[in-house]
Amino acid sequence: MPRPPSRLATTPGTTEDRAAARAAGRDRGGRAAGRDRGGRARSGTAQGRWLPVGGVAVALAIFELVPRAGLVDDRFLPPVSSMLVALLGMVSDGSLRLPVGQTLLGWALGLGLAVLVALPLGILIGSVFLLFRATRSIVEFLRPVPSVALIPLAVLVFGVGLESKVFLAAWAATWPILLQTLYGVRDVDPVATETARSFKVPARTRLCRVILPSALPYVATGVRISAAVALILVVTAELVLGAPGLGQQINIARQSAAVETMYGLIIVTGLIGWGLNAAMARVEARLLAWHPSHREQAR
Amino acid sequence: MTAPTRSARATGLGLEITVPVAVLVLWGLASADSDSFYFPPLVDIVRAFGDIWLFDRVGSDVVPSLSRLFAGYSLAVVAAVVIGLALGSSDTARKMCDPVVQFLRAIPPPVLLPAGILVLGVGSGMKVALIAFVCFWPVLLNTIDGVAGVDPTLRETARSFRIPPGERLRRIVLPSAAPQIFAGARVSLSIAVIMMVVSEMVASTDGIGYFVLQSQRTYAITDMWSGIFLLALLGYVLNALFLLVERRVLRWHRGARAGSA
Numbered sequence: 001m002p003r004p005p006s007r008l009a010t011t012p013g014t015t016e017d018r019a020a021a022r023a024a025g026r027d028r029g030g031r032a033a034g035r036d037r038g039g040r041a042r043s044g045t046a047q048g049r050w051l052p053v054g055g056v057a058v059a060l061a062i063f064e065l066v067p068r069a070g071l072v073d074d075r076f077l078p079p080v081s082s083m084l085v086a087l088l089g090m091v092s093d094g095s096l097r098l099p100v101g102q103t104l105l106g107w108a109l110g111l112g113l114a115v116l117v118a119l120p121l122g123i124l125i126g127s128v129f130l131l132f133r134a135t136r137s138i139v140e141f142l143r144p145v146p147s148v149a150l151i152p153l154a155v156l157v158f159g160v161g162l163e164s165k166v167f168l169a170a171w172a173a174t175w176p177i178l179l180q181t182l183y184g185v186r187d188v189d190p191v192a193t194e195t196a197r198s199f200k201v202p203a204r205t206r207l208c209r210v211i212l213p214s215a216l217p218y219v220a221t222g223v224r225i226s227a228a229v230a231l232i233l234v235v236t237a238e239l240v241l242g243a244p245g246l247g248q249q250i251n252i253a254r255q256s257a258a259v260e261t262m263y264g265l266i267i268v269t270g271l272i273g274w275g276l277n278a279a280m281a282r283v284e285a286r287l288l289a290w291h292p293s294h295r296e297q298a299r
Numbered sequence: 300m301t302a303p304t305r306s307a308r309a310t311g312l313g314l315e316i317t318v319p320v321a322v323l324v325l326w327g328l329a330s331a332d333s334d335s336f337y338f339p340p341l342v343d344i345v346r347a348f349g350d351i352w353l354f355d356r357v358g359s360d361v362v363p364s365l366s367r368l369f370a371g372y373s374l375a376v377v378a379a380v381v382i383g384l385a386l387g388s389s390d391t392a393r394k395m396c397d398p399v400v401q402f403l404r405a406i407p408p409p410v411l412l413p414a415g416i417l418v419l420g421v422g423s424g425m426k427v428a429l430i431a432f433v434c435f436w437p438v439l440l441n442t443i444d445g446v447a448g449v450d451p452t453l454r455e456t457a458r459s460f461r462i463p464p465g466e467r468l469r470r471i472v473l474p475s476a477a478p479q480i481f482a483g484a485r486v487s488l489s490i491a492v493i494m495m496v497v498s499e500m501v502a503s504t505d506g507i508g509y510f511v512l513q514s515q516r517t518y519a520i521t522d523m524w525s526g527i528f529l530l531a532l533l534g535y536v537l538n539a540l541f542l543l544v545e546r547r548v549l550r551w552h553r554g555a556r557a558g559s560a
Contacts, residue, residue, distance in 0.1 A: 052398045055398055058395065077418065130311055133311030133314050133315045134311075134318040137315050137318070141531075141535055144489065144537070144538035145534045146531075146534045148496045148500075148508075149534075150527065152526075152527070156337050157337060228405075232407040235410055236407070236493070239412065239413075240497060246410075247409070254414075262413055262417070266410050266413075266414060269406060270405050270410075271405075273407055274401060274402055
């Protein structure tokens, strides 16, 4: 397929994202594409650099002026400045550190567990054709199951603490990684595997030198999707079950009518989600700098 | 991958059918005389499923859930595509919106529930609004991206031939952006289901999410399992329906890709 000329015309940020999406999501009709836009820095002209800043300023101004002008009741939506003041208050008196830590701990354990389970399983299923067919219908059935449906089960089995959070996050995060790994392994260039096999390259070397490197972009996309999903599930568990963490704090703030604090905490979770996504994208770019889909990024 | 032989292919198809059946049978046998409180016999769950969901609670729980889901989801998709088309065609607007949209999309959706309850109460309106809000961003981002990524040669050609803007939008921009719009819509669909369930768990007196959590709280474990089964089926069916629509709408796209490969 000839390179679409659009790569020449659009900003580097969007083209590289699209290239990565194309590389990683080819097989599944761009399933990955929806989440493929990390918070990567966009380069461009001097004017282009200031536009995002201007956009943020406009958005802040709207959220400041609309409540101040009385267009909405400020008991429900206070001006953004008072949300930020509440947020800064929580940062400075240190009350934010514990819930953020609890949320991130649940996220990291859940995602880590998912990687530990899904990566080997994906490689195994991806490399054995019969295993792939045998598990396909089960995987295809379980994957779209809304993971929040398991919340009641998690409470029964694991209680309302950290274990529940980790279980839910790990369950939800397993599927994207598993599927991306599986399709990544199946998409390895047959010439490469055949060549390695003819040269009697031992299986383990073949795995490390041929299969893993070429599946890595898929895996990376899977992990990035899973990172976002795991955070959603962790926060949901805190919100619904009252497991300690940011979600629980938000609920408490609402019940005690601390509206500014509630919005401040919501902003924090948004920033965490955005930051994790950006960090993942950066790690991925660093890790895959050698890969064709990422090469132009190295500049 | 080596190309599987013909017999391997046949065995594969056989496995694809028999393994899930075997798993279910195994589960059924293993749990048949289970006296574990949390994991009741599969047969009981299936029986409860029939009793509860084969039309007994469809009107009281399934219909409200699904109507909220579809109302919110369709609102979000229509709004996001319209706004995305507008934003995507202007470079300045796109760059200005980018960080704000990125941030709003990064908020884990369920976190907005307390704010939604505060502003809109606990009624159906709040749930529809929240579902619409969280589904909006992925579709918007992908629409903007898709529109911005329309092949410039195509765009310029259309302009040189003085094809009117409306026609250009319908014949060039929308079709080029469609694959990406669908990718976003698919992400949104799964978020919509999550939001539907969570909003019912937190603040509702009807709906499947409410039923499941309520069953757990009253220790009606078999009923809870039947609800989980229903949600699983629902997720699967919605996804399958979506793929069906996508395949239909994007048929030309697949053909074009296959042809050029």
